[in-house]
Amino acid sequence: MQKEENNKCVIVIFGATGDLAKRKLFPSIYNLYKKGSLSENFAIVGAARREWSDNTFRENVATSIQDSKINVDADLDDFLKHFHYLSFDVTNTSSYQNLHELINELDEQFNIPGNRIFYMAMAPQFFGTIASYLKSNEVTTTIGWSRLIIEKPFGHNLESAQKLNIDLREAFAEDEIYRIDHYLGKEMVQNIEVIRFANAIFEPLWNNRYISNIQVTSSESLGVEDRGGYYDHAGALRDMVQNHMLQMVALLAMEPPNRLTTEEVRTEKIKALRALRPMKSEDVDRYFVRGQYGRGMVNGKEVNGYREESNVDPNSATETFVAGKLLIDNFRWAGVPFYIRTGKRMTEKSTKIVIEFKELPMNLYYKSKDEMHPNLLIIHIQQDEGLSIVLNGKKVALSGETTPVKLDYCSSCQDVLNTPEAYEKLLYDCILGDATNFTHWDEVSLSWSFVDTISKVWENSIPTDFPNYEAQSMGPKISDKLLADDGFHWWPISDDSPYSILKGENINENV
Numbered sequence: 001m002q003k004e005e006n007n008k009c010v011i012v013i014f015g016a017t018g019d020l021a022k023r024k025l026f027p028s029i030y031n032l033y034k035k036g037s038l039s040e041n042f043a044i045v046g047a048a049r050r051e052w053s054d055n056t057f058r059e060n061v062a063t064s065i066q067d068s069k070i071n072v073d074a075d076l077d078d079f080l081k082h083f084h085y086l087s088f089d090v091t092n093t094s095s096y097q098n099l100h101e102l103i104n105e106l107d108e109q110f111n112i113p114g115n116r117i118f119y120m121a122m123a124p125q126f127f128g129t130i131a132s133y134l135k136s137n138e139v140t141t142t143i144g145w146s147r148l149i150i151e152k153p154f155g156h157n158l159e160s161a162q163k164l165n166i167d168l169r170e171a172f173a174e175d176e177i178y179r180i181d182h183y184l185g186k187e188m189v190q191n192i193e194v195i196r197f198a199n200a201i202f203e204p205l206w207n208n209r210y211i212s213n214i215q216v217t218s219s220e221s222l223g224v225e226d227r228g229g230y231y232d233h234a235g236a237l238r239d240m241v242q243n244h245m246l247q248m249v250a251l252l253a254m255e256p257p258n259r260l261t262t263e264e265v266r267t268e269k270i271k272a273l274r275a276l277r278p279m280k281s282e283d284v285d286r287y288f289v290r291g292q293y294g295r296g297m298v299n300g301k302e303v304n305g306y307r308e309e310s311n312v313d314p315n316s317a318t319e320t321f322v323a324g325k326l327l328i329d330n331f332r333w334a335g336v337p338f339y340i341r342t343g344k345r346m347t348e349k350s351t352k353i354v355i356e357f358k359e360l361p362m363n364l365y366y367k368s369k370d371e372m373h374p375n376l377l378i379i380h381i382q383q384d385e386g387l388s389i390v391l392n393g394k395k396v397a398l399s400g401e402t403t404p405v406k407l408d409y410c411s412s413c414q415d416v417l418n419t420p421e422a423y424e425k426l427l428y429d430c431i432l433g434d435a436t437n438f439t440h441w442d443e444v445s446l447s448w449s450f451v452d453t454i455s456k457v458w459e460n461s462i463p464t465d466f467p468n469y470e471a472q473s474m475g476p477k478i479s480d481k482l483l484a485d486d487g488f489h490w491w492p493i494s495d496d497s498p499y500s501i502l503k504g505e506n507i508n509e510n511v
C-alpha cells in the first residue's frame with residue numbers, strides 16, 4: 001500500500017529537449033512503465049526553452065524510445081499520454097507560476113497525491129537559480145513529498161560545490177536532494193557490497209593482511225566527441241575521478257554497514273573517504289600521472305588528437321587520462337595501495353576492478369618452472385558484467401607444475417534482457433525515496449577536497465609533453481611506473497579475450 005502511494009508522482013524534467021533526457025531518461029521511464037514499476041498515476045512535465053507543443057514533445061519522446069535498444073510495445077501511446085510540455089525560461093517568475101498550475105492540474109487529472117520530483121537535466125549554472133525560483137513560487141510546497149535529482153557536475157571544485165549546495169539547501173533539505181552518480185546505478189557496482197559482505201570466502205580476507213593492492217580501471221575508447229566545450233574546463237580528474245572513481249574506491253574500502261539503510265551505508269562510505277590520505281602538493285607528481293591523447297589509428301582510420309577536437313583549445317593542457325595511487329589510512333587498509341586509472345581514447349571501453357591477493361608465506365611449488373600466480377578477484381563492471389577468480393591449479397601433466405585457473409561468472413549473460421540501465425534503477429530509487437545509491441553532500445565535499453589539491457598543482461604546472469599518449473593505447477607509459485615502483489603492474493582489462501589476464505605476454509602490457 002505504502003509503495004503504491006509512493007510511486008504516484010509528477011516528474012518535472014528541466015532540460016527535456018536535451019541529450020540526457022533523450023538518450024537516458026525517456027527510455028528509462030518507459031522501461032519502468034513497461035515493468036509496472038510506475039503506476040498509472042504519474043505524469044511527466046518536460047521543460048525547456050523551445051516552443052514545443054505537447055504533441056511535438058510526445059513525438060520526440062517516442063523517437064528517443066524507438067532509437068534506444070528497448071522493445072517497444074503497443075502501449076507506447078498510452079504511455080505518451082502522461083507527457084506534457086512547458087516552454088520555460090529559468091529566470092522568469094511566470095514560468096514557475098505556469099509550472100505550478102500545470103502540476104496542480106496533473107495532480108488532479110492523474111490522481112497524484114502531491115508528490116514531485118524535479119530533475120535538473122540542464123547545464124549546472126542553472127541549478128541554484130531553478131531551486132530558488134521553485135521555492136519562492138511555492139512549487140516545492142506540497143502535501144506530498146518533493147525531491148530534487150541533480151546531475152553532475154556538482155561544482156567545479158570544493159568552493160563552487162559548497163556554494164551550489166547552500167543554494168540548493170535553501171529550497172530542499174539534504175534528505176530531499178538526490179545527487180546522481182550513474183556509476184552507483186550500475187549492476188556490478190551495486191554488487192560490490194554483496195560480493196564483499198555476503199561471502200565468507202572474501203569477507204575475512206578483505207584487508208591488508210591478505211590483499212596486496214587494488215586496481216580500478218575505467219577506460220573509454222571514444223574521444224571527447226561533441227562535449228569539448230564542457231570537458232576542456234573539466235578534464236578527467238573532475239569528470240571521472242572526483243565522482244565515479246572515488247565512489248568505487250569508497251565501496252571497496254568501506255567497513256560493513258550495521259544495516260542496509262541509506263544512512264548506515266553512506267556513513268561507512270563517508271568514513272572511508274575521510275580515511276583517504278590527503279595529497280600534499282609536493283607529492284602530487286609522485287602519486288598522480290596525467291595524460292592527453294594525441295592522434296592514433298582506430299579501426300584503420302586516423303582519429304584526431306584531443307587538441308584538434310571541436311570546442312577544444314588547440315593548446316589545451318586539459319588531461320584526458322589520470323592514473324593515481326591512493327592510500328587509506330585506517331587499520332584495514334594501511335599499506336595497501338589503491339591504484340586508479342581512467343581515460344578517453346584508450347584501447348577499449350572497459351571498467352574493471354582487480355583485487356590482487358598477497359603471496360602465501362611459503363611457496364611449495366616455487367622450484368617448479370613457473371612461479372605461482374597471485375590470486376585475483378576481478379569484478380567486471382562493464383562491458384561484460386560479472387566476476388572472475390584466478391586461482392592456481394596443477395597442470396594436466398606428470399610434472400606437478402602449477403598453472404593459473406580462471407573461474408568466470410557472467411551475470412549479464414544470465415539475464416541479458418532484464419539488466420536495467422543505471423538511470424532506470426536510480427530514478428526508481430528516487431521515486432521510492434531510497435537515497436542509498438546517491439551521493440551525500442559529505443561524500444561530494446570530501447571528494448572535492450581530495451581532488452582540489454591535485455588540480456591546483458596541475459593548473460600551476462603546464463605539462464610540456466602533451467599529447468603524451470596515442471589514441472587507442474593504454475595511456476602514457478609513465479602510469480606503469482606508479483605500480484612498478486611498488487613491485488606491481490596493471491592487470492590487463494580486455495573484455496575480448498577473457499583469458500588474456502592469464503597470459504604472460506599480456507601481463508606488463510605497457511612496461
Ligand SMILES: NC(=O)C1=CN([C@@H]2O[C@H](COP(=O)(O)OP(=O)(O)OC[C@H]3O[C@@H](n4cnc5c(N)ncnc54)[C@H](OP(=O)(O)O)[C@@H]3O)[C@@H](O)[C@H]2O)C=CC1
Nearest residue numbers: 015016017018019020048049050090121122123124151152
Ligand atoms: N548527456 C549526457 O550523457 C550527460 C549529461 N550530464 C549532465 O546533464 C545535464 C544536461 O546535459 P545534456 O542533456 O547533455 O545537455 P544539452 O545541452 O543537450 O541540453 C540542455 C537542455 O537545457 C535546456 N536549456 C538550456 N538553456 C535553457 C534556459 N535558459 N532555460 C530553459 N531551458 C534551457 C535545453 O533546451 P532548449 O535549448 O530548448 O532550451 C536542453 O533541453 C548537464 O548538467 C550535464 O553535465 C551528466 C552525465 C551525462
Ligand SMILES: O=C1O[C@H](COP(=O)(O)O)[C@@H](O)[C@H](O)[C@H]1O
Nearest residue numbers: 152182218220239240244351382
Ligand atoms: O560521467 C561520465 O561518464 C561517462 C562514462 O560513463 P559510462 O557509464 O559510459 O562508463 C564519461 O564518458 C563522461 O565523460 C563522464 O562525464
